[in-house]
Amino acid sequence: MTDVSSNFTIEELQIPATLDGSPAARDFEQTVDARNLAEAASFGATGMEFTAAELLPRWQENSHERRRLFGARVDGRIVARGTYETRTRGDAVSTAWLSVQVDPAFTRRGIGRALADAVEAVAREEGKEKLHVYAATLAAGGPRLESPTGFGSLPAEGREVRFLLARGYALEQVERASRLALPADPAVLAARRAFAEERSGDYRVHLWAGRAPEPLLEDLAVLATRMSTDAPSAGLDQDEDVWTVERWREHEELEARSPRAILYAAAEHLPTGRLAGYTELSVPVETSRGIEQRDTIVMREHRGHRLGMLLKIANIQHLQDTHPGHPEITTFNAEENRYMLDVNEAVGFVPFAYEGAWLKRL
Template sequence: MDIPLTAGATLRPLVLPARADAADAGEFRELARVRNLVYREITGRDEDDLTPEALLPILRSRKERTTVVWAVRIGEEIVGRAIVNIPHEEGSRVAIVSIELRPHVWGRGIGSAVLPHLEDVARQHGRSVLQEWLEQQPSDGPRIEAQTGFGSVPDDHVSRFLLRHGYQLEQVYRVSHLTLSPETIQHARELLADARASSTDYRVVHWMLPTPADRAEGYAWMKSRMSTDAPSAGIETDEETWDVARLQEGERRLAEMGRTVLVTAAEHIATGELSAFTELAIGPDHDAVTHQEDTLVLREHRGHRLGQLVKCAALLEWLDIAPRSPRVITYNAEENRPMLSINEAMGFTPTAYEGAWKKELT
C-alpha cells in the first residue's frame, strides 16, 4: 500500500524478490539503479555502485537484524529509498536509519515526511536512538564540528535537515584513497620491513574467504571486538557476539554478492592468538576499486605496529589477486589517529568525509 507523503510523493514498502533476476524483481532492480544514482550524485564517484545481485543479500533481514525498506516515488518514478535496520543484540536501543533521495527532489519536504515513518518502526521495536551515516557533497563553505572535536562536515542542506530534526553530529569518518603505483607498492614494502622489526613476536597469515576451519574461531572473535575496540565517539555501538556460525553466514552473503575477500592477520607466535587483521575486498569486476573493510588491532596487542604490519602485508598480497585494481578506498574515524597515521605513511590521501549522526527519540 502506498503511503501519501507530500509534493506528490509516496512511500511504498518494498517486498524483496527471491532472486534479483526473478520475474517480480523489476521494482527492486529499479531501486538498485536509483540507489547507485544517489550515491554518484552525492559523492561524485561510482565506487559504491552495487548490482541488484549484490544489493539483495544486504537488504534481507537476518538472524542479527531486521531490515525494512521502502521506495520513495513521485508518480511511477522511484526518486529514492528509506531503510530501517533493527539490530537484535540484547538490550539494544538503536535503530539505524537512512533516507536517500535524488538531489533534484530535495527541498520539497519529502525527507521530512518520510522520517516519522522510520521513527514509528523504531518505536515499534522498542528503540529510542536513531543513528545514520552520511557522506555529503564537498563544500568550501561553513562547517559543522563533530561532538568529539575531530573532523567536520559541510553546513549544507543535509546537515540542516538533520539538525532541524533533532540529530547531532557525533563522529566524522575520513574517506581516503591510495593509488596503486610502483612507488606506493615499493613504499609499502619498506613500511612492512619496518613493521616486522617491531613485531618479532608475531607472524603474518593470509587467507581467502571462505575462512579455513582452523582460523574461523579466532577470526570470529576479532570480528566481535570491532564493536568494542574500534573508536565510536558518542555513537551507540551494541556489543556484537560472533561465533563460527555467524561468520560463515556472513561469508555466504559475500559470496552471493560476488565479492572476493582477502583477510590478512597477525598471529601471536607464542600463543597462536590472532591479534590484528584487515580485509581487502573487490566485486566481480577486478578492474574496479578495492575496498579496505574492517581493520583492527586488539587492545591487548597494541604498541607493536601490527596495524602497519597487516595493512602493508595485505596490500602486497593483493597484487596477485586483483593486479588491475587501480586504487584502494578506506574509511577511518577522525579521532583514530594511529590508523590515520598508518594510512598517511602509506600514501592514502583524504578525498571525502562521512558524518555519523544520532537522535534520541522522545
C-alpha cells in the first residue's frame, strides 16, 4: 500500500476468483461501481455499465493476457480504479493498455494523477514501449483538438484531453460512439439484408451463441488476429496480436463464466470454405440493459461485397429472435472508418459521444 495523502491511498488490488463476499471481492465490486460512474460522466450518457459478475471473468489469469488492477481508497472504500493490460506473447508484448476511472464525487483530489502514475510505473518497470489509452470527454464548445487522421476532433479544453496532453500522450484517432434503438424495424432489416445478400454473392452466414463450432475455430483465430492489423488504427502503431485456436478456446472458457450471452454471425466464402469475417454482440441477462457491439471484422481481401452490412444485420435479427426486449445496441468505430459508419447509419445507429485514442511512447 502506498500512502499518497492523508485523504486517500493507492494500492494494487488482489483479483478474487469469485464474488464471495471476501474483502478482495468487495474491493473488486467497488472498482466496478467507480468504473460505471466514471463512464457515465465522461460519455455524458448511461447504458454502458457492467456488473462485477460480468467483468470478473476477463480479469482471471490466462496464458495470453495479463491484467493488474489498482484502487484508490477513501475512508475504507475504493472510489477509483487504474487498470493495466498487456500481452504475454508476440509483438504486442511491447504495448500496455491503461485506463484511469474516478467516481465523479471524488475528482479534483489528485486521485486520477496518482493512479496514472501507478499504472505507468508498472509499464516502465516491465519495459513497455507504447502506452495506449482510450478516453471519452464531454461535448463542449470552444477550441478543438483535431485528429491527425483528418476525421473527428475533441474539445481542446476537455478535462481528459488536458490531462493526457500534460502527461505526454498524443491524440492519434477519434472514435464515434453510436446507438441503435431496439427493436429495429424488421422490415428495414429484411430489406437491408436482401440488398447486402444480392451484392455479397458467394457467401453464407453462420449464426451461433457461446462456444463456436469446431470447424470454424481455425478461421476465427485468423480473423481475431486480423482485428489487430486490418482495423483502422491511425498512428497508434498497433502490433500484430496473434490468436490461436487455443487462445480462442481459452477466451470462450472465461466468457462462459459471465452471465452475458455472446451472439456471433460469420460469413463463409463458399468457393474456398473459409471465413471472411465475423461480428459479435454481448447481451446482458436483464432486458432493461443495453447490448454491447464487440468486434466486427471483414478481411481486406473480401471487402466490397457488403459483408459488413450482411453480418451486422444478420446478428441483429439473431438477437431480436432470441433475446428480445433490450433497449439499444452501442458500438464504437473510428471516425475515418467511413465504410463501417455507412453500414451503421444505414441500419439506424446514431452518434451520441466521441472518445480519443491516445499514444505515449516510453
